[in-house]
Amino acid sequence: MSENTAKFELILSSSKKLIEEIGFSSLTMDKVAQKAGIAKGTVYLYFKDKDDLIEKVLSTGFERMFDRIKRKVSEENGMVDKLKVLVNENINHIYENRYFFKTIFLDEVNVVFLKKKSKESFNLRRKRYSDFISEIIKSGMKSGEFRQDLNSPRAGYMLVSLIKSSAIYDFLNEKIESNPENIKNVTEEILNLFLRGITR
Amino acid sequence: MSENTAKFELILSSSKKLIEEIGFSSLTMDKVAQKAGIAKGTVYLYFKDKDDLIEKVLSTGFERMFDRIKRKVSEENGMVDKLKVLVNENINHIYENRYFFKTIFLDEVNVVFLKKKSKESFNLRRKRYSDFISEIIKSGMKSGEFRQDLNSPRAGYMLVSLIKSSAIYDFLNEKIESNPENIKNVTEEILNLFLRGITR
DNA sequence: TTGAATTATGACTTTTAAGTCATTATAATA
DNA sequence: TATTATAATGACTTAAAAGTCATAATTCAA
Numbered sequence: 310m311s312e313n314t315a316k317f318e319l320i321l322s323s324s325k326k327l328i329e330e331i332g333f334s335s336l337t338m339d340k341v342a343q344k345a346g347i348a349k350g351t352v353y354l355y356f357k358d359k360d361d362l363i364e365k366v367l368s369t370g371f372e373r374m375f376d377r378i379k380r381k382v383s384e385e386n387g388m389v390d391k392l393k394v395l396v397n398e399n400i401n402h403i404y405e406n407r408y409f410f411k412t413i414f415l416d417e418v419n420v421v422f423l424k425k426k427s428k429e430s431f432n433l434r435r436k437r438y439s440d441f442i443s444e445i446i447k448s449g450m451k452s453g454e455f456r457q458d459l460n461s462p463r464a465g466y467m468l469v470s471l472i473k474s475s476a477i478y479d480f481l482n483e484k485i486e487s488n489p490e491n492i493k494n495v496t497e498e499i500l501n502l503f504l505r506g507i508t509r
Numbered sequence: 510m511s512e513n514t515a516k517f518e519l520i521l522s523s524s525k526k527l528i529e530e531i532g533f534s535s536l537t538m539d540k541v542a543q544k545a546g547i548a549k550g551t552v553y554l555y556f557k558d559k560d561d562l563i564e565k566v567l568s569t570g571f572e573r574m575f576d577r578i579k580r581k582v583s584e585e586n587g588m589v590d591k592l593k594v595l596v597n598e599n600i601n602h603i604y605e606n607r608y609f610f611k612t613i614f615l616d617e618v619n620v621v622f623l624k625k626k627s628k629e630s631f632n633l634r635r636k637r638y639s640d641f642i643s644e645i646i647k648s649g650m651k652s653g654e655f656r657q658d659l660n661s662p663r664a665g666y667m668l669v670s671l672i673k674s675s676a677i678y679d680f681l682n683e684k685i686e687s688n689p690e691n692i693k694n695v696t697e698e699i700l701n702l703f704l705r706g707i708t709r
Numbered sequence: 710t711t712g713a714a715t716t717a718t719g720a721c722t723t724t725t726a727a728g729t730c731a732t733t734a735t736a737a738t739a
Numbered sequence: 740t741a742t743t744a745t746a747a748t749g750a751c752t753t754a755a756a757a758g759t760c761a762t763a764a765t766t767c768a769a
Contacts, residue, residue, distance in 0.1 A: 311716065337756060348718040353758070389708070432681060446707065455707045460698055464707055466678045467671055474670030478663055481632060498660055499667075506706035507646065507655045507664060508589070511746065537726060548748040550729080559727070 311354045320345050320355055324366050329408040333363070364430065370409070371434045374402045379441070388449030389504065395442065396472060396503075397496045403476045404487040411485065414477045439465040471499050511554045520545050520555055524566050529608040533563070564630065570609070571634045574602045579641070588649030589704065595642065596672060596703075597696045603676045604687040611685065614677045639665040671699050 323345035327336060338359055342349040356362040381398045385391045403410045443465030449455035475495050484491060511517075523545035527536060538559055542549040556562040581598045585591045603610045643665030649655035675695050684691060 313716080316716095338758080339756075342719095349757090350719065350759080351717055354716070359757070436681075449707075453709070456705075456709050458701075459707055463675065463678055463698055464702065467674055467702055470670050470674030470677075471667055474667055475663065477670075478666045481636075498663055501658075502664065502667060502703070502706065504706045504708045505656075506702065506704045507649075507659055508704045509653070509656050513746080516746095538728080539726075542749095549727090550749065551747055553728070554746070 310357070313355075316347075316351070317355050320347075320352055320362070321366060321369065324362060325370070325409060328366065328412055332412050336363075338362075368430065368434065370406070371438075374399070375434075375438060375441075377402060382445070388445050388452060388454045391445050392442075392449075392468070392503070393496075393500060395445070396468075396499050397492075399472050400476070400492055400496050400499070403472075404492055407480075407485055407487060410476060411480045414473065415480055435469065439469045441465075442468050468499075468503055471503060475499050510557070513555075516547075516551070517555045520547075520552055520562070521566060521569065524562060525570070525609060528566065528612055532612050536563075538562075568630065568634065570606070571638075574599070575634075575638060575641075577602060582645070588645050588652060588654045591645050592642075592649075592668070592703070593696075593700060595645070596668075596699050597692075599672050600676070600692055600696050600699070603672075604692055607680075607685055607687060610676060611680045614673065615680055635669065639669045641665075642668050668699075668703055671703060675699050 320341065324336070324341050327340055327344050331340070336359075338349055338352055341362070342352050345352070352362070356365065378395055378398045381394045382391045385394055439462070443462045446455060446459060446461040446464050450457055450459060450461065475498065479485065479491070479495065520541065524536070524541050527540055527544050531540070536559075538549055538552055541562070542552050545552070552562070556565065578595055578598045581594045582591045585594055639662070643662045646655060646659060646661040646664050650657055650659055650661065675698065679685065679691070679695065
């Protein structure tokens, strides 16, 4: 595996662009090479195989998003406030990378294409994020901000899925433009439901 | 396209079993034929192509589930009660067909494999279900059972995703056994969150 | 400057599985 | 029973794309 970081990044970003354009299901190594302006063999100098390439596209994207969210969350004190900035930051990130996430979510890429090992890391990332949320909820239960009878890991997992499904809902309804108004609404609707439920 | 219903059903149920065993990504027409104990060419007498076969496996499964839920829901009057039986019935259905849904959810099959046309019908089914829920929520808003400031279509969509993600959560944590205790808990946790939120 | 080491190339091989169709078997009908 | 129509077969064709590797280009070190 060669060490040239610039070329590694070039292949990675070309793949990401391609995925936005044509989706995962049509992604081929030939197209990746063409998009990056290099030969197919070169791709294999930097990535073990196609699975490795996709896994790295997904994992670098996730780490970038997770770091960003963690930074913002750490600036808040109350658990309700932490959840608020978490949702806000997550939705913002999704909208800023909306064409990528549109493909991820609507194509439901997810783990189908990945081999066993990459499937596991996919689920591990999901778990790391929902565990992070679960800890906030646990603290909120201790502090009295949240109900005492919650199953915090499940609740954490549920919030992740609410965020995701809200974005899917918008993408399906063609609300893909990233205007602040829209983002503010989505964020509030998720938080409203998650914090207060639908009953009066 | 031949008319023999028994053979049609045989291929359909063999495919479903196979999907449970090996997942969508490894499903081949050769394996389907072998599982059904017939020749590959025969499969093509009853289904246009692989996409058609998968689409029919998914759509018949969905219709069965949706009918069952609608029947139960129609027996209730209050909107809260309707949502309660809806969630309960949906979770029950998922657990009764847990190996199928485990594959569907964890492999995240969804639409990846399907061609454009089938992708659309996949999203249409999802929409039919969330619209159905959305109508219940709208009635509940009118009757005063629910808050007035809800975005009912989005809320409907969110409930669908809460149900799905709860099942995924259990499957990921190996809680796949279908004991009534477990099902009761899951149902209650979903409803608790959706109706009341996490704050006190 | 030269030759060794590294990186890049893309035509080629391999694999896999979808879909076809000439042939055969079975069922229906007269 | 003979003839026609329908259903079934599976070897074969086709297609697509992953992955390889002998060769070429470039970079580096002496």
